[in-house]
Amino acid sequence: MHEKVHTQAKESRGKLRIEYSLQLCSLNLGLTGIADIVEFHLKNNHDHKAKQRNYWQPFPVEYKRGKPKKGNYDTVQLCAQALCLEEMLNISMPAGALFYGKTHKRHDILFDKTLRTQTQNAAKNLHELIQAGQTPKPVYSPKCENCSFIEICLPKSLGKNRSAIHYLKKAMEQQ
Secondary structure, X not given: OOHHHHHOOEEEEOOEEEEEEEEEEEOOOOEEEEEEEEEEEEEEEOOOOOOOEEEEEEEEEEEEOOOOOOOOXXXXXXXXXXXXXXXXXXXXOOEEEEEXXXXXXXXXXXXXXXXXXXXXXXXXXXXXXXXXXXXXXXXXXXXXXXXXXXXXXXXXXXXXXXXXXXXXXXXXXXX
């Protein structure tokens, strides 16, 4: 599903431009990443005090393999992308979208104050864990099977009161 996202650089269709795998950064949040897709929609500024100008409004779209989740993980990730774009481009971004491969449906997400606060708090909590040198123990659940980080996180190997040292000793014994 991500093949086009990761192999194509950009696309243009009239009043729509699409950037694939766009690198993002926020100094305020201390985050960097890559947006799957950022659509740029041509808009008209109808402010009669200023000259009428066209501008390109960014709209991030995050692709997910599965289906919508019960938690807000996906919406927080998308909002983090929007906050990065806002900081990078010095603009305001009201919404983005999540596309789920299993359902083939796109869900528009509004970046309201509550979601923005949750996203900022998630970034703050991440940096507190990094500063403290703590890695949360992985907890395996069925959702892990659809996660792109399963091979890094290793929730089955390290979960349930096992430590990285225990995992490494076991791996060495098997060789």
